[in-house]
Amino acid sequence: MDPRKNPFAPGAGTKPPALVGRDDQIESFDVLLERLENGYAEQSMIITGLRGVGKTVLLEVFREKAEAREWATVEWEVEKNSPFSSKMASQVRRALLQLAPKARWTNRLARAASILKSFTLTFNPDGAMTAGLDIDALVGVGDSGTLSEDLTDLFVATGEAAREQQTGVIFLLDEIQYLRPAELEALIAALHRCARRSLPITLVGAGLPQIPRLAGEAKSYSERLFRFPVIGELDAKTDARDALVLPARDLGVEFESDAIDLIVDYTQGYPYFLQEYGKIVWDESPTSPISRIDTRSVLPLVEAKLDESFFRVRAERTTELELRYLFAMAELGPQAHRASEVARGIDRTTEQAGPVRSRLIDKGLLYTPGHGYAAFTVPQFDRYLLRRHSDLAGAPE
Ligand SMILES: Nc1ncnc2c1ncn2[C@@H]1O[C@H](COP(=O)(O)OP(=O)(O)OP(=O)(O)O)[C@@H](O)[C@H]1O
Ligand SMILES: [Mg+2]
Structure with a gap:
């Protein structure tokens, strides 16, 4: 089949041609935003799952949805041992500027920015990030030197500013298991205070399966603050098949049913593997419908590709x-x-x-x-x- 038209999308965070099997999480996200907009408290969520199941893709969908509702959205992939407070400060700065351009800042927005300045001076005194904020620090708020207290001050002020603007702020944090315990604890504490005040500021995260335990160790009440939906393999009878069939059908290409069986069996319905198999079998098959023989004959290619692109980098570390x-x-x-x-x-x-x-x-x-x-x-x-x-x-x- 023509590789120029190949719809399959193997990659890290690459949007699949058909996003299947994630309706529940997307629905929960809509409910979360709508409830926060209306001043109701709502448990936030941290999506957990193994490598390659579609966590980053889901965060991307959430970002689009939040933006469509005109929320201030900040995305951030946590890296191991990366500086937290300066990154957080620059993200809050972005959020404040999304809530309103500086020329139109109200007192509440200016107050949040002053606390951001205090926070920055406290945690990264030589950080250049406040450049352009041009505002005085607010003495006594966000400057105690205790991360969880100061982050709480910052989040509450940001949440209040968002509420005044009749919108919200959402942090989308990927690879959240890489936060250090004290950082995770501070985040949970800050979000907890905001939830108690029903402020429209929240965090939706994604990470490896250990994150519920890490969050529980950081703060025992984290289970009341977050839900931890697990995503994984796509259902072999429905979603995994749809992930292959729907994108191809849109382009007038069919799979024979036993070809799909083979792909679903081999990939066990794991999203990344399905995309990789779909991509290769599309390129290598001469005509539609794609047969079981076509599918079987590319298996070594698929395996070699997975070894190169997915497994080897991990083993090399x-x-x-x-x-x-x-x-x-x-x-x-x-x-x-x-x-x-x-x-x-x-x-x-x-x-x-x-x-x-x-x-x-x-x-x-x-x-x-x-x-x-x-x-x-x-x-x-x-x-x-x-x-x-x-x-x-x-x-x-
Ligand atoms: N619901 C889905 N249906 C079909 N394909 C999907 C789905 N979700 C993700 N994919 C595909 O799976 C691959 C991996 O997605 P993604 O990078 O979001 O996974 P991840 O869970 O973030 O992985 P990692 O833990 O390695 O970061 C991508 O190629 C994407 O197109
Ligand atoms: Mg990811």
């Missing part, structure tokens, strides 16, 4: 010992495994293997679904490791 740990896990199967069992696989005690396991969690390659257990954050990582790193099987010390 590990040390040799870490890779052996992952391989030992893979040998045990795709599900979560006990730390003790994996340690045995690399001939170590649980205590000896503890630091390796922690580093893998820290790098975002593993998460802990329950006490003493760890699982891969990358779907089908076990399969990848077994096929590409078979040299590690029974490797000596």
Whole structure:
């Protein structure tokens, strides 16, 4: 088929041609905005899921929806060990300028900007970010030096300014598991105060599956503040098929039913894998309908592409010992495994293997679904490791 017309969209945060299976989350988001606009409190949400399931795409949809309702929206992908307070300050600055251009700032907006100045002087005195704000700091607010208190002052003032402008402010934070505990705690505390006052300022996040636990450890009330919808594989009978069929059909191309079965089986309905398979089989198939034979014959290409684009970068971020740990896990199967069992696989005690396991969690390659257990954050990582790193099987010390 003509590659120029190929509708499939494998990539990080690349919008799929048919966004399927996420109606519930999108509906919840609409409800959230509408309730906040009307002065009702509403639980916010943090979308959780494995790598490549569509978290970033969903945040992008949320951003578009919030913008269509004229909310001030700020998007931010948290990076590991990146400075939090200066980034937060620049995001709040953007939000204030979206609420109204500076020439039209009301007293409330100017007050929020003064608190932002205090916040910036407190946490990054030499930050250049206040350049252009041209406003005095407000002494005694947002300048205590305690992050959660000062962020709360900043959020409350911003929320009040948004309410006065009859709109709202939304922070869309991706990779939220990379916030440090104190930063997550400060954010939760600030949002909690705003929720208690029914202010139209909220945060919708996305992250790896450990985030509900991290949030719970940061503040016990985080479960009342957030819902943590889990997104994952698309339903094999409906959504996963639609993800392939609908975009192709729009362009007059059909899939034979058993071709779809093969793709859905192989990908297990994981969104990123579906896009990658769809893209390749489209390019390589001579005519419509795309048959099972077409589909089967490109499988090695698909696998090679996934290894290159999705798995290898992750495996490359590990040390040799870490890779052996992952391989030992893979040998045990795709599900979560006990730390003790994996340690045995690399001939170590649980205590000896503890630091390796922690580093893998820290790098975002593993998460802990329950006490003493760890699982891969990358779907089908076990399969990848077994096929590409078979040299590690029974490797000596
Ligand atoms: N609902 C969906 N239906 C079909 N394809 C989807 C859907 N959601 C996402 N995709 C596709 O899956 C791929 C991965 O999406 P995205 O980057 O949003 O995942 P992610 O969860 O943010 O992954 P990561 O954890 O690696 O950041 C993209 O190619 C996207 O087009
Ligand atoms: Mg993402």
